[in-house]
Amino acid sequence: MNIPMTPEALRRVFEEELLNIAPDASFDGVAEDADLRDVLDLDSMDIMNLVIALHDRLGLDIPDKDAAQLVTIKGAVDYLSSKD
Amino acid sequence: MGLFKMPSLGADMEAGKLVEWMIAPGDEVKKGDTVAVVETQKGAIEIETFEAGTVGKLLVEVGETVPVGTPLAEIGDMSVEAAVPAHEAVPEPEPGPIAPPAPVAAPTLIRAGRHRASPAARKLSAEKGIDLSAIKGTGPGGAVTSRDLEGTHKAAGQKAASASGVDFTEMRKAIGRAMARSKREIPHYYLRHQIDLRAASSWLDEYNGSREPSGRLLMGALLVKAVALSLKQFPDMNGFYENDAFTPSDAIHCGVAVAVRGGGLIAPAVHDTDGLPLGDLMAAMRDLVARVRAGGLKGSELSDPTITITSLGDRGVDEVYGVIHPPQVAIVGFGTVEERPLAADGTLVAAPTVIATLAADHRVGDGRRGALFLREIEKLLQKPEAL
Numbered sequence: 001m002n003i004p005m006t007p008e009a010l011r012r013v014f015e016e017e018l019l020n021i022a023p024d025a026s027f028d029g030v031a032e033d034a035d036l037r038d039v040l041d042l043d044s045m046d047i048m049n050l051v052i053a054l055h056d057r058l059g060l061d062i063p064d065k066d067a068a069q070l071v072t073i074k075g076a077v078d079y080l081s082s083k084d
Numbered sequence: 085m086g087l088f089k090m091p092s093l094g095a096d097m098e099a100g101k102l103v104e105w106m107i108a109p110g111d112e113v114k115k116g117d118t119v120a121v122v123e124t125q126k127g128a129i130e131i132e133t134f135e136a137g138t139v140g141k142l143l144v145e146v147g148e149t150v151p152v153g154t155p156l157a158e159i160g161d162m163s164v165e166a167a168v169p170a171h172e173a174v175p176e177p178e179p180g181p182i183a184p185p186a187p188v189a190a191p192t193l194i195r196a197g198r199h200r201a202s203p204a205a206r207k208l209s210a211e212k213g214i215d216l217s218a219i220k221g222t223g224p225g226g227a228v229t230s231r232d233l234e235g236t237h238k239a240a241g242q243k244a245a246s247a248s249g250v251d252f253t254e255m256r257k258a259i260g261r262a263m264a265r266s267k268r269e270i271p272h273y274y275l276r277h278q279i280d281l282r283a284a285s286s287w288l289d290e291y292n293g294s295r296e297p298s299g300r301l302l303m304g305a306l307l308v309k310a311v312a313l314s315l316k317q318f319p320d321m322n323g324f325y326e327n328d329a330f331t332p333s334d335a336i337h338c339g340v341a342v343a344v345r346g347g348g349l350i351a352p353a354v355h356d357t358d359g360l361p362l363g364d365l366m367a368a369m370r371d372l373v374a375r376v377r378a379g380g381l382k383g384s385e386l387s388d389p390t391i392t393i394t395s396l397g398d399r400g401v402d403e404v405y406g407v408i409h410p411p412q413v414a415i416v417g418f419g420t421v422e423e424r425p426l427a428a429d430g431t432l433v434a435a436p437t438v439i440a441t442l443a444a445d446h447r448v449g450d451g452r453r454g455a456l457f458l459r460e461i462e463k464l465l466q467k468p469e470a471l
Contacts, residue, residue, distance in 0.1 A: 022345060023378065041345045043397045044302055045373045052297040064292045064300060 005058075010080045011073065017053040021046050032074040047071065058084070087155040088133050090144075093124055093386040095410045096262035100124050101149040102156065111139045113159060118382065120156065125251070125258035126350050131383040135159040255348040263407045270325075270408050271446040277458040279465055280426055281436040287468040304395050305366040307418050307438070309471045311393055312336050312357035314460040320449045321442075321457055322390045324411040330448045339389025339409070340369060342376040350376050351392045351409065352385035362471055396420050403439040413445035414454075416461070 005013070015027055018036070025040045036042055042050075050070060051062050060083045062070075069079040090100050104121035113119060118130045119139075137160025144156045266272075284306055292300040315322040315336050323332035336358040339351035352375075354360070354368045375381050394406050395418040402422075406415035419439040426435040440461060442454045464471060 024345070037399060041343070043343065043399070044304070045370060048297070048300065048302060049370065049374075055297045062297060064289070 004084045007077050011077050014076045021049050033072050088157040088159045090154045091383050092152045096258040099151045102144050107139045125254040129381050252347050266407050266410050272443045273451050275442045275454045278439050279462045284465050284468045285436045301366050310461045310464040318457045321414040326411045333390040337390045339392040341394040353389040406443050413448045415443050417441040
């Protein structure tokens, strides 16, 4: 078993993978509960790519229906923490 | 054999700026090789050659803006071509006004080498004189992004570049020109039809439920495939109207409208859409979206869509009425997939549906054909397993 990652580490991973998808995005001043689809102009293809990247990097099973929980920073960190 | 020319990458393109040669005299190239990068209003596009053989003289310098059709290089056997004069003597191939070459602010573009770069990074590097080949890219496929350039050359207080890097003002002008031409020349007719997606949604849930994320599909792939297969029976929706005549296309290359982050729209082609299994189609769509945003679109993908599909995705509205991209003759629109009231089998249910629209060219056909076309798309979506 891997040692569970801290919320801070999961947040870093999440932000890094988001930046791979939206390379010119910035998280400066983005609220924890802001819908990243609106803030960063992400579409369903971006969310799919994010799920793929997080799955590959963290080895987590992320069912299709759970993708909706990854659209805010807080939602994503909570979700990934619960799965880790 | 012959001359490699500045291609037309759509009805809205009059001229392009050569920003990079990927070949040098003496190189051997084959058909389909990427030989140059051209900056257009849609960003930096990789241009393939349709000539094969040995590269002769390069006729245009990096940094020059030249009209569509201008010879850029000699490739292959030039014995049948007359000696190539300097490019200013070449007749302009496109009727109508050609914009004078855009003034090049600082014609000191640095040769970038064979490097992928996001439009933002390419623009920024040109503006700041940064050598892209010296930068290690961290974007998709090793693409250099504007983020990679931060610190390399930081102008005081300056933001890296516009979010997705394309020159939005120029892109907006190009879209405006193409759409104004469309509305001026093409007598559009419009149809809308609500499509029951219960079968498609259930099938998609089951399909995705048993797969890892990289093997999953989006509903958008099913919609595109249904359009592509329908076109086999409706060739009058698939092709080009030029010189007062419609020519149907044998190939079905669906142009898929992709939003450029921060504004703007590009609709590159998924080649031979009708022949792609859903998994391959999904992969092709993901690849196109990535390259719209990170750079690396190919000229052929911009120049040969035979129809356009615009889909609003999951944060859109009920329906979208597209403007035909000339010389195409039809555009299919899909609004957001949502639960809506649906009367079925004598009862009213809440069901996932999509509202499909069609804008088509009255010079080619009438609304009756368009209606049958939308009905065929609906029919195919009731049997998603056969798509």
